[in-house]
Amino acid sequence: MKTLIIVSHPDIETSNSQQFLKEALAMRKDITYHHLETVYPDGYIDARREQELIRQHDRIIFQFPFYWYSSPPMLKQWQDTVLIEHFAYGDQGDALRDKSFGIVVVIGVAKHAYQMGGKEQFSIDQLLTPYQAMAHKTGMKLLKPFPIYQFAYMTDRAKQSLLIAYQQYMTLSDVDSLSQRTQWFIDRLSEESAVFELEEIQHMIEDLQLEIEELRLYLDQKG
């Protein structure tokens, strides 16, 4: 599976979160990191080139800071320029059909603000509805969004967890599958360069234990 991460950030060099995510992807040849403001510094997007890029990948990710409950303007321009009729929708417009689509959104405000009665009043799901509608119109399979709240206040431990979840979001065909996540760990552990916090491995083993307990309970009830 090949993943295209379309990143939009008007000032990415100063963004610690974006730099962290970029480094998390180093050396993976099944992932294309594509920062629009770097590729198109004058703001003019080569629609043909972008369409070709889309065709070469199976998973499309939008990654951006959450400014006014949406993306920076450059990603919107990309949508309006690249995802045109007869390519993305309408007659013979099936270039995105059956690809998976995810959203990595970096948010400065705390998670609990995004709910009815919270400071921001609306949930992330509600605010991302325009992207859900886009996935629907283009026939893409929508992944659960990947929100990153208040990166600046994260502990090193939290960042390590984030890094693993982020890499899995980009590479697993079923992001929620326990067996895929387990296999991912086994693969990483066998790599020479692997550096893991023991705690992460502990979490993984605990997840597996929980799954086994649930299966036992189910069998007991059946018997």
Add this chain to the structure above:
Amino acid sequence: MKTLIIVSHPDIETSNSQQFLKEALAMRKDITYHHLETVYPDGYIDARREQELIRQHDRIIFQFPFYWYSSPPMLKQWQDTVLIEHFAYGDQGDALRDKSFGIVVVIGVAKHAYQMGGKEQFSIDQLLTPYQAMAHKTGMKLLKPFPIYQFAYMTDRAKQSLLIAYQQYMTLSDVDSLSQRTQWFIDRLSEESAVFELEEIQHMIEDLQLEIEELRLYLDQKG
């Protein structure tokens, strides 16, 4: 009441609907028509100038074609550049507080497509949630959105109705108030340059009749 219409359209000269709306506003000195792509052809927005413009008006309108369930990139850039902390939100960020805020959105698809089970799956209200969240954060009073569906297929009669509703949306402090709409008609009828379809006046009189009937019914029930 002074109204600022912030229009974003990348190619406005070719848009019949936008030209129609622009002409509908001719010669009104309480309305400022502000097309971003014309004012800032190189894409760089003068945030101070825009903030001053906001301060001079009581109603803020976003007017744009509905591309990928949102505005063109230029309006998003305007939001990100102009509506900054300490101006639009946060400490002393009360420049928009208590202004009214409306959205005129021009939509190429039919109205019935925008609902659960419809072709677009989501309602206009759902898709405009990011703007609702913006109005909430900045303390603006949200007007009902003003969607214009399939302008290209509208009859002349429908366009005449649209023109009146649009002018009222821009100028009435309470857009839904029957007494304000009535007064608006009386004012216009006394203008020398007034040109109305008889039908529109008939609609207005019918609305008034209905109101009177409802009041009579209410009085009968009480008596």
